Amino acid sequence: MNAVGLNITWIIFMPILVIIIGLFYLGAARKITARIQNRYGPPIYQNIIDVIKLFSKKNPTNHGVMFSLGPVMAFSGMLISLLFIPIGNKALLSFNGDIIVLLYLLVIAPLGMALGVGEGGNPMGTIGIARALTLMLGYEVVLVISIISVILYTGSASFMEIIKMQSGGVGHWFIWPLFLSALAMDMALQGMLGEKPFDQPVAPHEVASGPMVEFGGKYLGLLQLYHAIGIVVETGIFVNLFLGGGTLFWWFVKSFAVFFVALLINAVMPRFRIGQAFAFFWTYPAAIGLIGLILVAILK
Amino acid sequence: MTKAKPPKGLKGWAQGRSLWMLHFCTGCGAIEMPPTMTSRYDMERFGxxxxxxxxxxxxxxxxxxLTVKTLKRVIRSYEQMPEPKYVVGFGSCTVNGGMYWDSYNTIKRLDLYLPIDLYIAGCMPRPEAIIDGFTELIEGIKKGKFDGWIRYKENLEYYKRNQAMVMDIRKWSLDAELAERIWNEVQEERRKRFERATVKHVYELAERIPEGLPK
Structure with a gap:
């Protein structure tokens, strides 16, 4: 009975915890970027203030039913993906094959955005979402290749199984035997997180923040929350597959470390054109991932 | 109908600490923004x-x-912003025309057309002055002092009439019916005044300052 009670508490509080920590990630990202650029930067809780402000805004523009459902769909799609990610050795939904289900669920969020943006009818938003979907086509291939090599190595498609196999210290992490796959996935992660050089979808100077162009007030607030969860989910995939999960505290430390690497690259890189980004994903990371996959298949 | 009030408490605090700005960079004020945003003065530390x-x-x-042509775009942008919203005028050009005081195609007093919450005077104001002005704006928003968008809504007819003096508001206004009516009235009044005007008066008519400011 006690275990059931704990589980229910965890189901309710885990998304809230992840949202708050994700917002702190975003705040830390702004602070770290500011320090790299020799600025003082906003306080680390700045994004929480932003979200409170956005939800307290009055009468933001609404273009129709799908326009308001788009951010909701993006947010809930990310929330469902979160259920499949074990955080602190505790997964809400865990079965053999949950990695593959997660790959499908990750697509819901951008598609929800695409539907919402479509009703907004702003050409900037349309360009932005077209770029986001093109970019997705690029990094998903790399992501799937590196995930398949992990599945091939372990013979299991369940996050919990894979985490169990990595237990027993740093030496057991899969980042060592599967180094090439991890490298390929980290490159894909840069695109998933939308950090430079792969921030074409939201490039403020080119397409006026892309998909978000028509969203204001509470819709934008919802998108901020979606972004906050997205960072935790996307870095969480890497942490669980290659860095061995860990207890609640260490899980978030590792997840932030993965995000931190992406941030450092983001702070010093310019932006690719969308064609260059797409070509990049299908050449170097894909080649590295394929070599990793072949090595796993031969050496296994 | 209850009177709309600016946000206070938690909402006001969050609004003050997180100001996202649309900088409508006309004129030389645009050149003062990059130093204010980048590492030396770093505006982002105030959110x-x-x-x-x-x-x-x-x-x-x-x-x-602001030229008359740009004013249309500014008003269009302002009306699209979600409430609460604030307007800050930069430099003497927005106060009284500044060095463009006798220009035929710029507006002289911005607060006739848009509800200004704060002026930062100077030609141009230095980044220190801009930071000082923003600090005052943030403190004022936290206390619920600034209520420009409420004034704009309550005195919409006053502002629309002033806008109609210098530009065609029919295509650019959210309240199309009101805009159409005011536009027709202003045109009629202009025609009457023009008939009995001398050359000196024609010059003044280019921008007529109406009697009395809104309460």
């Missing part, structure tokens, strides 16, 4: 960040003179 579209912005920054 002020530039935003790409009016839908996301809270703060409209008019950085310099």
């Amino acid at each position: 002020i960040t530039p935003m790409a579209t009016p839908r996301q912005a809270d703060l409209l920054l008019i950085t310099g003179y």
